[in-house]
Amino acid sequence: MNPNRTIYAKWILPVEGEPIEDGVIEIVDDLIHCVRPQREREFRSDKDAVSNEFNSYANTLVIPGLVNAHTHLEFSDLKFPIGAKGIPFPDWISQVIRWRIEQQQSDETLIRKQKAIENGLRESYRWGIAALGEIASAPWPIPHNDGREKWPLVRFYLEQLGATQEQSNERLTAVRARLDDIAPNSFSFGLSPHAPYSVSPDLFHGLLELARTTNCPLAMHLAESKEELQFLSEGTGPFADLFEKLGLLRTNEKRLTLDESCDALAARPGSLLIHGNYLNSKLIARIAKSAEHVQIVFCPRTHLFFAHEPYPLQEFLSHGISICIGTDSRASTPDLDLLKDLRSIAESFPDFPLEEILKMGTLNGATALGFDTQLGSLATGKIASTLAIELDSPIGRSPYEALFSGKITRRTWI
Ligand SMILES: [Zn+2]
Known part of the structure; x- marks a missing residue:
């Protein structure tokens, strides 16, 4: 030939x-x-x-x-991250909520959001991103390409939040309807319960069931901050204060636990666990039992932005858990250049083989998003x-x- x-x-x-x-x-x-x-x-x-x-x-x-396994492109028009470097994670979430409320006061919200996602795709392509995993927030606008531009392949994980049980049915109905609406689209889809502290047990299990019946992979933020662990185990701390301010704190309601979230995700093929910064050794060992099912996304420069404890990269790898790499959004990193994130790993883990880092930013990401027969x-x-x-x-x-x-x-x- x-x-x-x-x-x-x-x-x-x-x-x-x-x-x-x-x-x-x-x-x-x-x-x-x-x-x-x-x-x-x-x-x-x-x-x-x-x-x-x-x-x-x-x-x-x-x-x-390259394959960027974790983004929130709705923030792609931000010139700078939200908050100063080293900001505690719950304070950052509060500022993100405030930013979203300000955005929602405009009639142009949905158009602005769609344009920001489109700009994020353009930026990503310029940096050499061939595919990305996008966490899309409600009401889930889908970018439009008239065919004249080249964009990365995208898997859109439709995200849903709802910390109280009474929100569960309405939120599930909305995401199910949107999935029906956009399924014939040429993009690939997934579902994303946001995080254990922001999703009620009913909504979480409802989304898992929807993922099963629609054959969608799952992605979920998990063990991102110490404050999250405190809220999940004791129902106290900065997240409890924040939910109280928002009128969402329900002291008597059952909360999702980290163990329950990890076990349920690990049982589903193709699940993406986002961050996992504070997963303990016991949970890492449990996730490792389903290592063929799950991947963990590490976002190196976002990790440094929040001044977290060192990332347990070696521990994940020594348990045979596959790692892929994401930038996260421009709300916590200055741009969507995944190569800078790969270089950041080389700096933070100087003994780590460089060929493995490139694999995390290409083939592992493609496998995590289900694009490995085409890319990576x-x-x-x-x-x-x-x-x-x-x-x-x-x-x-x-x-x-x-x-x-x-x-x-x-x-x-x-
Ligand atoms: Zn994220």
């Missing part, structure tokens, strides 16, 4: 398989036909490398498009989602080091 497009690059990092120096990717009908070393004298000149635009062949490496690595039969990274100096013998610490002068879809 003749390739109808050929990419040459100084280094190719296919993620599945070893890096290839002086490598070639043959593409047929936008699918990868093969990835291989160049044949002798295959390059006519450096200008042939990668594409005509790329003439600094010696400084270029090619990786698969440069392998035969997958979509040719190829990202060229150009650096300001020769790459030498260490392509991963160049990717994680070199000065990037350009990144381009090729």
